[in-house]
Amino acid sequence: MIRFVADRLLGMLVVLFLVCLFTFVIFFVLSPDPAVQICGKNCTPEAIDQIRANLGLDQPFWTQFGTFLTGLFAGRTYGTGPNAIDCAAPCLGYSFQSSQAVTDMIAQRLPVSATVAVGAAVLWLLAGVAGGLLSAVREGRFADRFIAGLTLTGMSIPNYVLALSLQFLLVVTLGWLPFPQAVAFTDDPVRWFQNFLMPWIVLAVGMAAVYTRLTRANVIETLQENYVRTARAKGLSPGLVWRRHALRPALTPIVTIFGMDFAGLLGGALITETVFGINGIGKMAADSITKNDQPVIMGVTLLAAFLVVVGNMVVDLLYTAIDPRVRVGSSA
Amino acid sequence: MTDALLHVRGLTVGFPAAHGPNEVVKSLDFDLERGGALGIVGESGSGKSMTSLAIMGLLPKGAKRTGSVTFDGTELTALPERAMRSYRGDRIAMIFQDPLSSLNPYYTVGTQIMEAYRSHRTGVTRRQARNVAIAAMERVHISDAAKRVDHYPHQFSGGMRQRVMIAMTLSMEPELIIADEPTTALDVTVQAQILDLLAEIRADTGAGLILITHDLAVVSEVTDHIVVMRDGDLVEQGPAERIFTDPQEPYTRMLLDAVPRIDDEIGLLRTMHTEEGR
Numbered sequence: 001m002i003r004f005v006a007d008r009l010l011g012m013l014v015v016l017f018l019v020c021l022f023t024f025v026i027f028f029v030l031s032p033d034p035a036v037q038i039c040g041k042n043c044t045p046e047a048i049d050q051i052r053a054n055l056g057l058d059q060p061f062w063t064q065f066g067t068f069l070t071g072l073f074a075g076r077t078y079g080t081g082p083n084a085i086d087c088a089a090p091c092l093g094y095s096f097q098s099s100q101a102v103t104d105m106i107a108q109r110l111p112v113s114a115t116v117a118v119g120a121a122v123l124w125l126l127a128g129v130a131g132g133l134l135s136a137v138r139e140g141r142f143a144d145r146f147i148a149g150l151t152l153t154g155m156s157i158p159n160y161v162l163a164l165s166l167q168f169l170l171v172v173t174l175g176w177l178p179f180p181q182a183v184a185f186t187d188d189p190v191r192w193f194q195n196f197l198m199p200w201i202v203l204a205v206g207m208a209a210v211y212t213r214l215t216r217a218n219v220i221e222t223l224q225e226n227y228v229r230t231a232r233a234k235g236l237s238p239g240l241v242w243r244r245h246a247l248r249p250a251l252t253p254i255v256t257i258f259g260m261d262f263a264g265l266l267g268g269a270l271i272t273e274t275v276f277g278i279n280g281i282g283k284m285a286a287d288s289i290t291k292n293d294q295p296v297i298m299g300v301t302l303l304a305a306f307l308v309v310v311g312n313m314v315v316d317l318l319y320t321a322i323d324p325r326v327r328v329g330s331s332a
Numbered sequence: 333m334t335d336a337l338l339h340v341r342g343l344t345v346g347f348p349a350a351h352g353p354n355e356v357v358k359s360l361d362f363d364l365e366r367g368g369a370l371g372i373v374g375e376s377g378s379g380k381s382m383t384s385l386a387i388m389g390l391l392p393k394g395a396k397r398t399g400s401v402t403f404d405g406t407e408l409t410a411l412p413e414r415a416m417r418s419y420r421g422d423r424i425a426m427i428f429q430d431p432l433s434s435l436n437p438y439y440t441v442g443t444q445i446m447e448a449y450r451s452h453r454t455g456v457t458r459r460q461a462r463n464v465a466i467a468a469m470e471r472v473h474i475s476d477a478a479k480r481v482d483h484y485p486h487q488f489s490g491g492m493r494q495r496v497m498i499a500m501t502l503s504m505e506p507e508l509i510i511a512d513e514p515t516t517a518l519d520v521t522v523q524a525q526i527l528d529l530l531a532e533i534r535a536d537t538g539a540g541l542i543l544i545t546h547d548l549a550v551v552s553e554v555t556d557h558i559v560v561m562r563d564g565d566l567v568e569q570g571p572a573e574r575i576f577t578d579p580q581e582p583y584t585r586m587l588l589d590a591v592p593r594i595d596d597e598i599g600l601l602r603t604m605h606t607e608e609g610r
Binding site: 225226227229230231232233234235236237240244245248249323324325 | 388390417418419420421422425426428430433434435436437438439440444447448451452484486497500
């Protein structure tokens with residue numbers, strides 16, 4: 001077991017290193033000179049050189065990359081002498097736009113994105129699994145076909161269309177929800193809930209559709225398994241056959257997909273956050289892309305990669321608990 | 333037959349098709365005495381597995397069963413599903429072909445042996461059920477049963493898994509065991525062990541046995557009465573001895589000829605040729 005975790009951790013580090021390298025190449029080497037950008041309109045060649053020296057852009061590629069990695073794990077110092085700025089680990093640099101530390105920006109927005117992700121995940125998991133189960137039980141009947149129609153619709157509607165229509169319908173036309181306004185949960189829980197309700201729904205609809213189909217297919221396939229026939233031949237009641245022999249194998253693959261999807265969403269829902277004006281990682285990414293704020297883009301990219309890799313590892317570890325065949329070191 | 337355990341009369345299984353039902357078992361008649369052993373032999377698609385599922389009331393969706401199946405004086409075809417369930421696993425148990433896929437990979441073999449026992453016998457504690465499971469595993473000669481009871485199916489070899497399946501049926505002390513190709517997925521040496529085990533259990537418990545197989549060599553070892561099936565029809569039935577020494581039907585003779593013998597002259601392996609060809 002320890003060996004398994006160690007293997008996974010090592011693999012995770014390799015993946016993250018490669019992600020760092022690629023993002024670094026893309027954003028720092030292939031992008032237009034950041035020094036010119038930072039300097040602005042009234043700029044002298046000396047000033048540009050000064051900025052280059054501060055950011056280390058005058059160094060060779062591998063040195064720059066090395067400094068970047070060191071910054072991530074041990075922190076780094078920009079510039080020299082009295083003007084030097086210490087950037088504590090994990091250092092992702094400073095925004096070209098606001099001069100804020102990228103790490104701080106992420107730390108501020110991550111809880112917001114997490115709120116969006118958790119709420120949506122709860123919705124889509126409940127709706128998807130319930131819908132899939134109902135569909136499987138009523139296979140070929142009206143309920144199944146009705147749900148199939150719903151999932152098709154859910155999968156076909158683009159996020160932003162759904163977001164804008166919901167806003168128009170619920171806020172403007174019907175007035176069921178107040179106009180979104182940033183409030184802390186502790187100040188006004190009801191208002192807070194109303195704010196997040198639409199983004200949750202928007203994100204959950206497409207996912208719920210996919211999960212419904214997946215659950216339905218898994219359950220129907222599992223019911224064909226020989227061990228389900230064995231369970232029936234043992235004279236178990238249909239309820240017991242379902243609960244014990246069909247559900248667990250059918251829902252196990254959902255765990256994998258869910259881990260990946262959820263981790264991905266933690267890294268920000270770009271469109272939804274932008275449409276609803278939610279100040280999360282996704283909106284930050286969108287803003288930084290339009291302004292070519294490279295350190296922020298890179299920070300967000302690394303965060304997303306990190307979350308997906310960690311999510312993947314959590315799923316792997318969960319599997320050892322769920323599926324006895326994956327349990328390591330217990331083979332006879 | 334005076335002391336018959338199972339009477340099958342006119343058993344027909346059909347699947348609805350465009351041009352009337354497609355019958356995979358056609359008007360089958362046979363009997364099994366209490367404690368007797370019956371072999372149902374035929375090639376793939378002859379309807380032998382459907383016959384066993386029809387007796388258990390476990391036919392796939394859409395299949396239609398007609399005719400009569402009487403078990404210990406009770407007409408099974410007339411039983412509602414709930415009542416049929418009390419027979420399944422408890423009085424009539426079934427062993428399937430592929431022991432790996434027939435066991436649920438998510439639960440220990442002990443759990444899977446116990447759950448039938450616990451659902452049929454009321455007021456059984458976990459500990460009692462566990463002891464029954466261990467005893468059943470010991471009876472099928474799984475060594476170290478007290479420890480192995482907590483292992484998962486993938487930790488057993490093919491032959492051992494089939495022993496687990498047999499232990500599962502044994503724990504209920506059924507009056508009839510239906511074994512559908514129990515040795516087909518196993519190595520030849522393991523096949524012999526499993527057949528010996530089935531014979532031993534029959535002798536010990538007095539349970540009736542229906543052994544379904546395409547392999548005449550298998551039925552010859554264990555059964556005393558043989559039913560030969562082909563395309564859902566009953567070709568011939570009779571005492572095992574007579575079927576082997578004096579087959580009446582050309583099809584049975586062909587089946588017998590297809591069995592390779594150790595004293596055969598070296599040459600082409602005989603294959604089956606049927607009148608209309610296949």
